[in-house]
Amino acid sequence: xxxxxxxxxxxxxxxxxxxxxxxxxxxxxxxxxxxxxxxxxxxxxxxxxxxxxxxxxxxxxxxxxxxxxxxxxxxxxxxxxxxxxxxxxxxxxxxxxxxxxxxxxxxxxxxxxxxxxxxxxxxxxxxxxxxxxxxxxxxxxxxxxxxxxxxxxxxxxxxxxxxx
Amino acid sequence: xxxxxxxxxxxxxxxxxxxxxxxxxxxxxxxxxxxxxxxxxxxxxxxxxxxxxxxxxxxxxxxxxxxxxxxxxxxxxxxxxxxxxxxxxxxxxxxxxxxxxxxxxxxxxxxxxxxxxxxxxxxxxxxxxxxxxxxxxxxxxxxxxxxxxxxxxxxxxxxxxxxxxxxxxxxxxxxxxxxxxxxxxxxxxxxxxxxxxxxxxxxxxxxxxxxxxxxxxxxxxxxxxxxxxxxxxxxxxxxxxxxxxxxxxxxxxxxxxxxxxxxxxxxxxxxxxxxxxxxxxxxxxxxxxxxxxxxxxxxxxxxxxxxxxxxxxxxxxxxxxxxxxxxxxxxxxxxxxxxxxxxxxxxxxxxxxxxxxxxxxxxxxxxxxxxxxxxxxxxxxxxxxxxxxxxxxxxxxxxxxxxxxxxxxxxxxxxxxxxxxxxxxxx
Numbered sequence: 001x002x003x004x005x006x007x008x009x010x011x012x013x014x015x016x017x018x019x020x021x022x023x024x025x026x027x028x029x030x031x032x033x034x035x036x037x038x039x040x041x042x043x044x045x046x047x048x049x050x051x052x053x054x055x056x057x058x059x060x061x062x063x064x065x066x067x068x069x070x071x072x073x074x075x076x077x078x079x080x081x082x083x084x085x086x087x088x089x090x091x092x093x094x095x096x097x098x099x100x101x102x103x104x105x106x107x108x109x110x111x112x113x114x115x116x117x118x119x120x121x122x123x124x125x126x127x128x129x130x131x132x133x134x135x136x137x138x139x140x141x142x143x144x145x146x147x148x149x150x151x152x153x154x155x156x157x158x159x160x161x162x163x164x
Numbered sequence: 165x166x167x168x169x170x171x172x173x174x175x176x177x178x179x180x181x182x183x184x185x186x187x188x189x190x191x192x193x194x195x196x197x198x199x200x201x202x203x204x205x206x207x208x209x210x211x212x213x214x215x216x217x218x219x220x221x222x223x224x225x226x227x228x229x230x231x232x233x234x235x236x237x238x239x240x241x242x243x244x245x246x247x248x249x250x251x252x253x254x255x256x257x258x259x260x261x262x263x264x265x266x267x268x269x270x271x272x273x274x275x276x277x278x279x280x281x282x283x284x285x286x287x288x289x290x291x292x293x294x295x296x297x298x299x300x301x302x303x304x305x306x307x308x309x310x311x312x313x314x315x316x317x318x319x320x321x322x323x324x325x326x327x328x329x330x331x332x333x334x335x336x337x338x339x340x341x342x343x344x345x346x347x348x349x350x351x352x353x354x355x356x357x358x359x360x361x362x363x364x365x366x367x368x369x370x371x372x373x374x375x376x377x378x379x380x381x382x383x384x385x386x387x388x389x390x391x392x393x394x395x396x397x398x399x400x401x402x403x404x405x406x407x408x409x410x411x412x413x414x415x416x417x418x419x420x421x422x423x424x425x426x427x428x429x430x431x432x433x434x435x436x437x438x439x440x441x442x443x444x445x446x447x448x449x450x451x452x453x454x455x456x457x458x459x460x461x462x463x464x465x466x467x468x469x470x471x472x473x474x475x476x477x478x479x480x481x482x483x484x485x486x487x488x489x490x491x492x493x494x495x496x497x498x499x500x501x502x503x504x505x506x507x508x509x510x511x512x513x514x515x516x517x518x519x520x521x522x523x524x525x526x527x528x529x530x531x532x533x534x535x536x537x538x539x540x541x542x543x544x545x546x547x548x549x550x551x552x553x554x555x556x557x558x559x560x561x562x563x564x565x566x567x568x569x570x571x572x573x574x575x576x577x578x579x580x581x582x583x584x585x586x587x588x589x590x591x
Contacts, residue, residue: 060178063193067193096267098248102263105267110247111244111245119203122203127192154201
């Protein structure tokens with residue numbers, strides 16, 4: 001169950017980027033993303049779970065680069081969500097590998113997939129909302145203020161995490 | 165790098181890029197990451213309250229005997245989505261069946277029990293506790309908890325049952341036992357003839373001797389049999405026990421010491437044990453089953469070691485042993501042990517050396533394929549014979565033990581005396 005979801009996530013993450021770059025005419029990059037998918041799947045097959053963090057980093061950086069170049073944001077966001085899910089499920093697969101053969105991990109898998117799916121849907125929904133909804137009257141100062149507020153909130157979150 | 169840190173850095177990067185370029189696409193990219201972080205953080209359990217109990221099917225086992233370990237973890241706090249339980253198995257023990265690691269979900273108040281089977285060589289093992297790694301749904305925040313669940317497992321050496329061991333120290337204790345006390349009284353062995361005393365049983369009258377003297381009656385006197393003080397010295401020096409490629413005679417020595425202690429205690433003697441290794445491990449002398457347990461505990465924990473101070477038997481603390489008592493050395497023996505052992509004998513101790521033969525042991529796994537090995541073996545064998553002969557000349561009883569031979573058979577052949585009823589009929 002987890003393996004199928006993981007493969008799908010990796011494919012969604014990389015193929016979305018490939019399509020986005022391809023639509024913009026950067027087919028060389030598209031091939032690279034397909035190569036990344038192959039490498040990631042191979043690493044997963046060999047249980048080299050550390051690679052998924054690198055893959056996530058590459059996908060996010062590639063998505064950001066695509067956004068900066070003005071490529072279709074929807075594909076970039078879809079790529080980021082797929083990469084995030086792939087990264088999450090890869091780590092989950094690593095944690096599952098610690099279970100003994102006698103442990104019934106199916107309920108845990110099911111619940112995790114449900115929650116990861118909800119998080120991905122929420123993230124994707126919010127991202128798409130932000131892409132399609134534009135506040136024309138929002139002043140630049142207000143936008144910067146909101147961003148700073150978000151960064152501040154995130155900082156508090158990180159500090160809280162580190163303390164815990 | 166932790167998962168939350170990686171996600172936070174990526175989110176920061178995207179937000180900063182958004183601010184710097186005033187491009188909403190970066191913020192859109194950051195939003196899935198932010199929602200992942202937020203949901204993971206909000207769903208993380210506040211407090212982890214786990215309780216652990218442990219039960220061992222046996223607390224005293226023999227080498228490589230199966231021991232079932234049962235661990236029960238109870239969750240006293242909020243529900244925990246992913247708990248990775250890893251029991252700390254003491255080093256030296258091997259998990260033979262099932263596993264000591266489990267991934268479970270624990271609802272509030274729920275308990276999870278798992279069992280596994282361990283085996284191990286001789287030794288004392290302490291189960292300390294259990295490691296639990298608790299993850300939230302998305303593993304953004306993981307908490308590691310170490311819980312105490314102590315239990316001790318002793319793997320005792322195998323105790324070979326040995327029958328009567330004939331020792332004859334100069335001094336015995338006052339209690340009746342099986343060791344001839346060199347004093348007349350009640351017993352089974354004939355000791356001498358003396359003048360009949362009022363109160364002597366009539367059947368003790370020696371009629372043949374009395375017939376020679378018309379005025380006086382003579383009575384047979386028998387040798388008293390009592391218990392004795394015995395000190396067992398177990399040699400744990402590396403130089404005498406350890407050989408190339410990890411071969412060791414120490415386990416054989418431990419087995420011999422256990423068998424001797426068991427047999428001598430069964431005879432009613434007061435037995436103490438001294439481990440002569442990198443340190444001196446002294447088990448105070450005592451009688452009976454409790455003392456047997458104490459000695460077995462000491463033997464379970466005995467480890468060979470090296471020390472400049474205890475390089476030879478010159479530093480055996482003789483004050484630990486009562487004067488003129490019996491000392492049993494269990495040692496492969498080295499050349500420089502000759503003098504200290506002779507000195508002990510000169511002090512009046514009755515010394516018995518049970519010596520696992522290191523030359524035969526080494527040759528048994530080296531084989532005689534090489535002529536040099538064969539020659540070296542013969543030279544070493546002659547040197548050892550010379551050492552043992554010198555000890556015997558000093559009136560030290562030496563039992564040379566080829567460890568291929570079962571110890572009980574060796575003792576039966578070399579150290580046992582016939583039972584009283586057999587001796588009574590003159591066999």
